[in-house]
Amino acid sequence: MFANFAARRHLTGPLRAVSPVAENDSEIDWKAASKKAKHAIHKKSIPVPSDNSQKLSEYFVRSFKGSLALKKINIKESLELVLVEAVSLLIPMVYISVVFAAMAGVIIFFSQPVIEYLGNEKYIEATLWGSPAVLAFGLLYILMRPLFGGFKSFHGRVLRGHEAPALKSLTTELSRHLNVKPPRRIEVNNETALRVDAYAGVNSIYRDEYKIIIGAPLLMGMSVNQLAAMLAHELSHFRNKKKKLAFYLMHHVSEWLYFRATGQDKFHQKLLSRMQKEGLSKLEYLELWMWQRIHLVQQSAFSCMFSVHRDLTSWKSRQIELETDADAISLVGSDDFSSMLRQLRLIQRSQTAVSKQNDWAWKEGYLLDDYGLAVALEAKKASVNIDKLFGEHSDKEVTRFCPSDAVRLENAKALKHKGVLTAKIPASLLLEKASLISKELTLLDYVSTGIGAPEKHCVSSQKIRELQLKKEKLNQLARRYFDGRIETRVLRFEPSEERDVSQFDIQTSIDYIRRYRVEDRKQQAASANLLKRIHKAYVIQRLVQSKLPLKKYLGNEVLAKGESEAYLEHMRAQYQQALYHMEAMDQVFYQRAFVALNHLDMAARSEALGAFSNLEFYAQVRREVSSINEAYNPLSLIVNSLHNGVSTKILQAGVKEKQQVWRILQELIASLKEKPVKVSLNRRRIHILEYFEVKLGPLPDDSKEITIQELADYVSQLLQLLSFQYHKWQSQVALVMTRFETQNDISPVNLLN
Numbered sequence: 001m002f003a004n005f006a007a008r009r010h011l012t013g014p015l016r017a018v019s020p021v022a023e024n025d026s027e028i029d030w031k032a033a034s035k036k037a038k039h040a041i042h043k044k045s046i047p048v049p050s051d052n053s054q055k056l057s058e059y060f061v062r063s064f065k066g067s068l069a070l071k072k073i074n075i076k077e078s079l080e081l082v083l084v085e086a087v088s089l090l091i092p093m094v095y096i097s098v099v100f101a102a103m104a105g106v107i108i109f110f111s112q113p114v115i116e117y118l119g120n121e122k123y124i125e126a127t128l129w130g131s132p133a134v135l136a137f138g139l140l141y142i143l144m145r146p147l148f149g150g151f152k153s154f155h156g157r158v159l160r161g162h163e164a165p166a167l168k169s170l171t172t173e174l175s176r177h178l179n180v181k182p183p184r185r186i187e188v189n190n191e192t193a194l195r196v197d198a199y200a201g202v203n204s205i206y207r208d209e210y211k212i213i214i215g216a217p218l219l220m221g222m223s224v225n226q227l228a229a230m231l232a233h234e235l236s237h238f239r240n241k242k243k244k245l246a247f248y249l250m251h252h253v254s255e256w257l258y259f260r261a262t263g264q265d266k267f268h269q270k271l272l273s274r275m276q277k278e279g280l281s282k283l284e285y286l287e288l289w290m291w292q293r294i295h296l297v298q299q300s301a302f303s304c305m306f307s308v309h310r311d312l313t314s315w316k317s318r319q320i321e322l323e324t325d326a327d328a329i330s331l332v333g334s335d336d337f338s339s340m341l342r343q344l345r346l347i348q349r350s351q352t353a354v355s356k357q358n359d360w361a362w363k364e365g366y367l368l369d370d371y372g373l374a375v376a377l378e379a380k381k382a383s384v385n386i387d388k389l390f391g392e393h394s395d396k397e398v399t400r401f402c403p404s405d406a407v408r409l410e411n412a413k414a415l416k417h418k419g420v421l422t423a424k425i426p427a428s429l430l431l432e433k434a435s436l437i438s439k440e441l442t443l444l445d446y447v448s449t450g451i452g453a454p455e456k457h458c459v460s461s462q463k464i465r466e467l468q469l470k471k472e473k474l475n476q477l478a479r480r481y482f483d484g485r486i487e488t489r490v491l492r493f494e495p496s497e498e499r500d501v502s503q504f505d506i507q508t509s510i511d512y513i514r515r516y517r518v519e520d521r522k523q524q525a526a527s528a529n530l531l532k533r534i535h536k537a538y539v540i541q542r543l544v545q546s547k548l549p550l551k552k553y554l555g556n557e558v559l560a561k562g563e564s565e566a567y568l569e570h571m572r573a574q575y576q577q578a579l580y581h582m583e584a585m586d587q588v589f590y591q592r593a594f595v596a597l598n599h600l601d602m603a604a605r606s607e608a609l610g611a612f613s614n615l616e617f618y619a620q621v622r623r624e625v626s627s628i629n630e631a632y633n634p635l636s637l638i639v640n641s642l643h644n645g646v647s648t649k650i651l652q653a654g655v656k657e658k659q660q661v662w663r664i665l666q667e668l669i670a671s672l673k674e675k676p677v678k679v680s681l682n683r684r685r686i687h688i689l690e691y692f693e694v695k696l697g698p699l700p701d702d703s704k705e706i707t708i709q710e711l712a713d714y715v716s717q718l719l720q721l722l723s724f725q726y727h728k729w730q731s732q733v734a735l736v737m738t739r740f741e742t743q744n745d746i747s748p749v750n751l752l753n
Contacts, residue, residue: 028448030187033440034158041162049165050432056224056425057169063420064177068330073242081246084313088246088253091305092147103140107133142294145267146260146302154197156187156213157441159431167430170224171212174231177331180238181208190371190441191215192348194230196237205248208238216438219427221347221376222340225332225419227427229340232328237320239327247320250313254401257306263299271295272642275651276707289648296647310400317401322411333419334412341405341412342390343379349389350378354461360471361464363695363724365682367446367457372438374461457682474731481734482589483513483520483749485582486727488528490622492586493593493615506746509592513585513749520585527578530571535633537568542634546653553637596737599744604736610678610685611732617675618726624668625722631661632715639712654708661715662703669699679725688725695721 041047049057073081110133117126161168167186175182184199192215199209212234218227238244258264263272275288329337354375358368368374382389394405403411428434446454478486485491504512513520536554543550597605597612635657638650669689677688686694693699696717700706706714741748 028155028189028444030155030157030189033444034187037157037160037163037440041160046162047432049162052429053166053432056166056429059423060166060169060173064173064331067177067179068239068327070179070239073240078242080316081242084316085246085249087309087312088249091257091309092253095301095305096144096147099140099143103136103143106136110136139294143298146298152255152259154189154191154195154213156189157437157444159186159188159437162432163437164431170228170430171231171235174228174235174331178232178235178239178327180235183210183212185211187211187213188216188219188437188441189213190217190445192217192344192351192375194218194227194234196234202252206245210238216372216441217347217351217375217379218344219431219434220372220438221350221379222343222427224423224425224427224430225336225421226340226343227430228421229328229332229337230344232331233324236324236327239324243320243323247317250317251401254306254309254313257302257309260302261299261306263295273707273709276654276709278655278704292647314400318403321402322408325408325411326415329412329415329417331419332421333417334415336419336421337412338409341408342386345390345393345405346382346386347375347379350382351375353378353382357461357464357468360468360724361459363721364467365457365680366459366464366467367451367454368464369442369458369460370435370439371442371445373435377461471728471731474735475727477738478727478730478734480749481738482730483517485524485586485589486730488531489582490619490625490726491589491615492583492622493590493619495590495616504588504591504595506592506595506741509588509595510747510749512588513592516585517749520582523578523581527575527582530575530578534568534571534575535630537571538630539634539637541565541568542657543637543653546656547649548638548653553641593733593737596740600736600740604740608733608736611729614677614679614725614729615733617677618729620675621668621671624664624671628661628664628668628715629719631657631664632712632719635661635708635712636716639709642709651708658708658711659703661711665699665715665718691725692718692721 110129113129114126114133117123117129159167164186171186172182183196191213193213194215195213196205196210197213198205199211204210212231214227218230222230237247263269271288271291275292325337332340354368354371357374358371361368390405394409397404431437443454443458451457475486482491539554540550543553593612597608600608635654638654638657641650642654672689678685679688679691681691681694696714699714703711738748740746
């Protein structure tokens, strides 16, 4: 029902991080998109390549003269390749052999009495002994099922010849120069990676039938020389057939084992979703109980096999990677290869910033129009610190099968080759209409997650950056106006009969804030520390009640089990005392804004009134907001551990936490429904619950219709949206009130003192 969100999708689809939850959420239909692009232009109307593409094609033909000689493999290396291939094949065979041996023993054990009873014409006894033997055949199918599938395929929109004649020329000339077959086709997507994948099925890569998938951010953010270095590295894997077979066999087996060991296969995901249901019948519960234990055994077995395979074969994979680096360096040069590696990491880090920026824009009702270009611009902006950014992580291994960037750079420096490509031109020129293709990919990502007519809400990354900078300035203004009280707590921004500052004017309120600021800061620091400890103690209490191991979820930072409940009540009492003092100061902030509101002219009053009213109404549900924040923590811990192995105890605990969060969520929704809290979305004023429905999708009527994971995702996003709107209202109030105080020479609170 609900989409996957930001932090989980950076490499496989960063734009999906900011799209709303949709019931028809699905992967991008690359096949349909490619067909649409193919039929968009008839054969008779295929455009002639531009002068720029023709010049680039001629340039590549002139640059890549001759071809690199193939190196022969000596006996020692042949034996090494045979060894890693044997290990890669042997590990799955061990699993198959153990399963067949165990099942054969079970079947033989139960079959012998069957034969004896049938010979004696004791058919009932024969049937009783024969049933386990038949069930063993079913168990054999279950245990052998993981052998099939499990390889991840990468796809993109197919680039037609008329869309990228220069890019096609580059790959063709590179392939010829390296003595390999050219790719069957080139595809483009929104990843920040360049991959080689099977053209049609896993086996096709062993027949040199492959395709190249290039991320649009690389095309928009790299130079031709840097892109050629990446292509040369990938194509060099095909120069020697024996090394290619060993390399891809290692990676395929490793990938297959990894997906099974980490529970990322589709069967496990489907099983996990079913196990999170409530109100299971006894028969279904028994079935899932059996499936779960079988899967845990399988997961443990594959985890051990993955570890053994990685330790025995990764050394050869790293060696092959360095050899293909050397082939690429001999073609493009040491300098271009080194700059490619630096630029690649810079672009991959830049996408995180762009995803955060896009997430902010999505909350405001905007969508980024061109993801590839936005990442390229962010990388260009961060390029001034490229040495620092690259140096911080260059000595870390990307994977066990690939050497670290520092090792690859040292290898490039030692070779000291000069490149054959001398022109310094952007890789985007390899496409005829790079920007249009990049924007098309961006829209495809939005449409696939259920956004209707996304082009209506798209704005440029520059516009989003300007809006975000404006928002950050407003947040700073709000921090100044509210004296730094806007971070983690909802202010008591509402009228109160107990308020003893009802006669304060604006300046008197400011003087009061200044006079009691030191004490207020102490209370803020104490309350923040107490709140953190309360949340932790609450998590411990819930885990202890569910009889779950604290060390598994909290590591070494745990409190004594016996003290958790009493300690929690003690801290809650302390927090209430700190909160009492802070809420008294909150009322002074309310009085200051309320008095100013009465003195504003009609235009300024109209500008601030909506945000002021929203703050008043939202302050009335602060207890529900605080409760759902607290209740979400144990649910989040349990959900994050589900992929590491699920037991009945964990699921029961998850259901308890889900019901607790669901109850508080319903209370919050009921409270908000009664209050006319209006927010702005796409230049329309709508109720905040309608805003949540647009952004998060409709919430089901019953908790049984939503899984534990789905509710955790929903609440996580809901809390983010609430916080976003709350700070937005504060900024709007602070802007108008500060402007009024400045115009009337009212001395503000000076945060510098």
